[in-house]
Amino acid sequence: xxxxxxxxxxxxxxxxxxxxxxxxxxxxxxxxxxxxxxxxxxxxxxxxxxxxxxxxxxxxxxxxxxxxxxxxxxxxxxxxxxxxxxxxxxxxxxxxxxxxxxxxxxxxxxxxxxxxxxxxxxxxxxxxxxxxxxxxxxxxxxxxxxxxxxxxxxxxxxxxxxxxxxxxxxxxxxxxxxxxxxxxxxxxxxxxxxxxxxxxxxxxxxxxxxxxxxxxxxxxxxxxxxx
Amino acid sequence: xxxxxxxxxxxxxxxxxxxxxxxxxxxxxxxxxxxxxxxxxxxxxxxxxxxxxxxxxxxxxxxxxxxxxxxxxxxxxxxxxxxxxxxxxxxxxxxxxxxxxxxxxxxxxxxxxxxxxxxxxxxxxxxxxxxxxxxxxxxxxxxxxxxxxxxxxxxxxxxxxxxxxxxxxxxxxxxxxxxxxxxxxxxxxxxxxxxxxxxxxxxxxxxxxxxxxxxxxxxxxxxxxxx
DNA sequence: CATATACGATACAGTGTGTATGCTAAAGTT
DNA sequence: AACTTTAGCATACACACTGTATCGTATATG
Numbered sequence: 001x002x003x004x005x006x007x008x009x010x011x012x013x014x015x016x017x018x019x020x021x022x023x024x025x026x027x028x029x030x031x032x033x034x035x036x037x038x039x040x041x042x043x044x045x046x047x048x049x050x051x052x053x054x055x056x057x058x059x060x061x062x063x064x065x066x067x068x069x070x071x072x073x074x075x076x077x078x079x080x081x082x083x084x085x086x087x088x089x090x091x092x093x094x095x096x097x098x099x100x101x102x103x104x105x106x107x108x109x110x111x112x113x114x115x116x117x118x119x120x121x122x123x124x125x126x127x128x129x130x131x132x133x134x135x136x137x138x139x140x141x142x143x144x145x146x147x148x149x150x151x152x153x154x155x156x157x158x159x160x161x162x163x164x165x166x167x168x169x170x171x172x173x174x175x176x177x178x179x180x181x182x183x184x185x186x187x188x189x190x191x192x193x194x195x196x197x198x199x200x201x202x203x204x205x206x207x208x209x210x211x212x213x214x215x216x217x218x219x220x221x222x223x224x225x226x227x
Numbered sequence: 228x229x230x231x232x233x234x235x236x237x238x239x240x241x242x243x244x245x246x247x248x249x250x251x252x253x254x255x256x257x258x259x260x261x262x263x264x265x266x267x268x269x270x271x272x273x274x275x276x277x278x279x280x281x282x283x284x285x286x287x288x289x290x291x292x293x294x295x296x297x298x299x300x301x302x303x304x305x306x307x308x309x310x311x312x313x314x315x316x317x318x319x320x321x322x323x324x325x326x327x328x329x330x331x332x333x334x335x336x337x338x339x340x341x342x343x344x345x346x347x348x349x350x351x352x353x354x355x356x357x358x359x360x361x362x363x364x365x366x367x368x369x370x371x372x373x374x375x376x377x378x379x380x381x382x383x384x385x386x387x388x389x390x391x392x393x394x395x396x397x398x399x400x401x402x403x404x405x406x407x408x409x410x411x412x413x414x415x416x417x418x419x420x421x422x423x424x425x426x427x428x429x430x431x432x433x434x435x436x437x438x439x440x441x442x443x444x445x446x447x448x449x450x451x452x453x454x
Numbered sequence: 455c456a457t458a459t460a461c462g463a464t465a466c467a468g469t470g471t472g473t474a475t476g477c478t479a480a481a482g483t484t
Numbered sequence: 485a486a487c488t489t490t491a492g493c494a495t496a497c498a499c500a501c502t503g504t505a506t507c508g509t510a511t512a513t514g
Contacts, residue, residue, distance in 0.1 A: 024490025025480040031492085049356050052470060063493045068472075118355075124411045125352035128345075129276050138414050146414070169415060170424045173405035178397070180411070181404035184351045187365050187373070188396060197397045205428035251459025252511040258461085279501060290462045295503075 027070075034060040035067065039081040043115040048122025051078055075126035075133050082119050083140045086111060091148030097156030097206075098199060101175065104149050105195040108179050112190050121184055146172055153206070163207035175202045254297075261287040262294065266308040270342040275349025278305055302353035302360050309346050310367045313338060318375035324383030324433075325426060328402065331376050332422040335406050339417050348411055373399050380433070390434035402429045 038059040042051050051074055057064040071077040089107075094100050127134035146169075153168045175198055182190050265286040269278050278301055284291040298304040316334075321327050354361035373396075380395045402425055409417050 022490085023482065023488080025482095025492085027491065047356060048352070053472095054470070063495095065473095065494085066492055069491075073471085121352045121355035125275070125348045127412070128348040129274060134413055138412060142412060142414050167421075167424050170405070170421060170428065173408055173415070174401040174425065174428060177404035177408035178400035181400055181407050184407070184411070185354070185365060185369060186361055187369050188400070194394075194397060197394050198401065201397060201401060201432035202428075204434060205432040207431060249459085250457075250513065252461080252513095254460065280503095281501065290464095292463080292504095293461060296460075300502085 031060065031062050031066065032070075034062065035070075035077070036081045036084055039077060040085060040115045043078070043081075043118040047118050048078065051122075053077075075123065075130060076136075078119055078123060079133060079137055079140075082116060082123070085115060086141060089144045089148045091144075091151070093152070093155060097152055097159075097161050097208075098203060100152035100155070101149070101199045101202060102195060104145070104152070105175065105179075105198060106192065108145075108176060109190065109192050109195060112179055112183050117183055120180065124184070146176075149175070156206070161208060162203070166206055171202055171206060174205065175199075258287065258289050258293065259297075261289065262297075262304070263308045263311055266304060267312060267342045270305070270308075270345040274345050275305065278349075280304075302350065302357060303363075305346055305350060306360060306364055306367075309343060309350070312342060313368060316371045316375045318371075318378070320379070320382060324379055324386075324388050324435075325430060327379035327382070328376070328426045328429060329422060331372070331379070332402065332406075332425060333419065335372075335403060336417065336419050336422060339406055339410050344410055347407065351411070373403075376402070383433070388435060389430070393433055398429055398433060401432065402426075 035056060038056045039051055042055060042059065053064050053067045053074060056074075056077070057067055067077065071080065092100070092103065094103060123137065127137060149172055150168055153162070153166070153171065156162045157164055157166075178194070178198065179190055182188050262283060265283045266278055269282060269286065280291050280294045280301060283301075283304070284294055294304065298307065319327070319330065321330060350364065354364060376399055377395055380389070380393070380398065383389045384391055384393075405421070405425065406417055409415050
């Protein structure tokens with residue numbers, strides 16, 4: 001995470017290299033914590049729009065210029081706070097594709113119950129105007145989670161749970177995009193009960209062999225598509 | 228469309244009722260066209276952020292106050308322009324669920340090749356801070372398209388193409404959300420070639436009977452799920 | 455004619471941005 | 485201890501957009 005953060009111009013709180021000796025007065029790490037807490041707090045209580053450098057500086061009891069020293073703009077600050085909050089993807093192998101998918105979607109559900117929900121819309125808007133920010137979000141948030149799910153699909157293929165000829169990236173979108181879609185447009189609520197339904201659909205779409213999913217595998221009636 | 232527009236406070240260009248006599252000087256309809264054209268042009272060339280009342284007024288050669296007379300803010304203006312651009316959903320019955328889905332997704336692909344692509348991110352961010360705007364977008368853009376696809380699924384069920392026990396709203400999200408997701412995060416390109424893949428997946432997820440999809444229907448081996 | 459609204463042209467306060475400029479504080483270097 | 489470099493605070497400033505409020509003038513209805 002430290003390294004990927006450095007893709008931002010200033011590098012946020014991770015600007016200080018790990019071992020290298022640094023010239024000059026070191027940054028006060030307590031301030032970083034105060035700022036991140038302030039950002040997450042404002043996100044929760046007042047939403048993305050209320051996250052301004054002025055607001056955060058007031059709330060974190062530091063100067064506005066201190067914020068500019070660490071992040072080029074509010075987008076980068078929010079991105080940093082969100083990545084910090086979400087942490088890394090555990091990416092466990094639970095033994096079956098169904099279990100892996102359920103775990104991944106449950107994690108996604110949990111994330112949207114937190115400050116991420118208040119941040120996505122605004123973040124997405126800023127990503128449209130800042131290619132570097134978009135890249136950072138994709139690399140730090142999206143990519144690792146997608147890769148972990150992609151690996152789960154491949155394991156499922158190796159186990160013979162699902163068919164081989166699949167566009168996994170499309171399946172990934174179909175499985176996860178509904179969460180973002182609902183969060184952004186609000187046409188349906190995001191519930192934890194949608195996860196099993198999506199998993200069912202994705203597994204059928206992936207041509208799951210119903211026999212394989214149970215213990216033994218009889219009825220080798222194959223549901224493979226021809227294309 | 229006229230009536231749903233009136234849900235906005237000012238009502239945009241549709242404020243003048245159809246038959247009723249109006250007091251005072253009537254609005255200049257040419258200005259409405261100039262403004263919408265200006266908005267779509269700025270969206271295409273410079274993106275959502277560049278759409279400001281000042282910019283649009285300058286480009287449409289009208290006073291900024293004229294804009295405020297018609298729309299409460301830029302969000303409503305952009306929403307109006309987008310709805311105006313997208314028009315209504317044709318919602319044809321092409322005889323098979325596959326054909327209907329392919330048509331719907333192709334329409335979605337086309338929409339994202341237009342100014343919608345530049346507008347979604349910003350619009351979505353403003354929706355998060357304006358419940359009325361969010362409702363307008365949902366009612367005028369999302370709802371009719373979803374309802375038309377929902378009807379296609381129901382026809383498919385009536386024809387026996389897919390299974391009965393389905394959460395159609397989840398399928399709708401899985402089919403369409405990937406377009407928005409990709410447009411907003413840019414992790415994958417939106418191509419027309421993703422549409423048939425998504426349709427294949429959705430149909431399998433809906434438990435399509437492969438025999439039914441061909442002309443005759445033999446092999447009534449049912450693929451229904453139990454849940 | 456009176457009335458009511460549209461349109462243009464300002465002006466204005468408010469808010470957030472991004473940068474610049476002093477100043478003091480805290481570290482390492484010579 | 486003096487020097488150098490950066491951190492952090494406190495300002496100030498120009499810039500852009502917003503939203504509202506006035507004007508005066510134009511154009512419709514009754």
